[in-house]
Amino acid sequence: MKDHVNIPVFIPHLGCPNLCVFCNQRYISGCEGFDPSGVRNLIDTALSTVRKGQSAQIAFFGGSFTGIDRELMTSLLDTAQSFVSEGRADSIRLSTRPDYISEEILTVLSHYSVKTIELGIQSMSDRVLRCSKRGHTAEDSERAAALIKNFGFEFVSQLMIGLPSSGPEDEIMSAEKCCEMGADAARIYPTVVFRDSELCDMTIRGEYEPLTLDQAVERTRNVYGVFCKKGVPCIRIGLCSSDGVSSEEKYFAGPNHPAIREMVESSMFFDSVSKSLTDKYGLGPFTGKELTVTVPEKCMSKAVGHKRENAGRLRSEFGFGKVRFLESPSLSGYDVRAEICSEDL
Ligand code: SF4
DSSP states (O other), X not given: OOEEEEEEEEEOSTTOOOOOTTOOHHHXXXXXXXXXXXXXXXXXXXXXXXXXXXXXXXXXXXXXXXXXXXXXXXXXXXXXXHHHXXXXXXXEEEEEOGGGOOXXXXXXXXXXXXXXXXXEEEOSOHHXXXXXXXXXXXXXXXXXXXXXXXXXXXXXXXXXXXXXXXXXXXHHHHHHHHHHTTOSEEEEEEOOEETTSHHHHHHHTTSOOOOOHHHHHHHHHHHHHHHHHTTOOEEEESOOGXXXXXXXXXXXXXXXXXXXXXXXXXXXXXXXXXXXXXXXXXXXXXXXXXXXXXXXXTOHHHHHOGGGHHHHHHXXXXXXXXXXXXXXXXXXXXXXXXXXXXXXX
16 A cells, blocks of 8 residues: 655634634644645645655645635645646545535535545534534534545544543544444544633633543543544544644643653553453462563554553552563554463463
């Protein structure tokens, strides 16, 4: 399969009449203004870095692409399409809100090489959507996803963890619904509080408590686990550094860590080892014994954990004296083999 690269074009807050409590789109997109006349150059420059054999998708991220002024939207699509027609890009990708999807909009998009539509679903709980002032319902998301699938586009669901009034069950339910709605891929974003957002004011007033990093990892892992079980790839967990959130000036509070994906995957491995252990050996005690954990190839660092956390937890929570990790090509995903040294048994 060809290596895939996105050529991101950020469209900040354009045409969006909403003000979701968590949003300061200028900060999320990392640009204060937007100059449409610079888009051609931006794409051209980015495409010149694409290597032979890579597939490039021009991706309109940021605001709600299908909600911006129609003339601007089609002129941006025309620009992107010209690169596809020249053979320099393979297709077009965009992100938008569920209530900005209609048959008419999808018909317009279908005249271009749009392949993938990302929907900012955020939650499938109407209560959570209301408390986040999202301005659309779960039903809007279901309807939009069905239309996107019917038109034959790829559908990527974006969910948030830890929104106001959201609990772990709401998040698991949202992921299950997205799978039922036919998500081809997913993005999971633990909620980060930006300065100049309503969520920031709510946090200062004590009406919202951001998740700790540990809580975010645990709840994101639950949601990630749902997608993994259904075979839906998670193409991103957490905001990336280019989202421009790391500076003090923009970030206020919440679980914003560059290694959050690795932490979530490590947590998946810890659960898998715990299950493998208890299925095979019961609940212990394992005090002082030696444990060998075999994990899939190239997964050693995730299995051992960020700062060797999993190795430490296996010693402290199960009492093992020694824990060692091996890799095996016969395992895949988060499957592991946990074996206690036979001399210890
Ligand atoms: S829909 Fe919400 S998150 Fe998206 S740009 Fe508008 S206010 Fe921000």
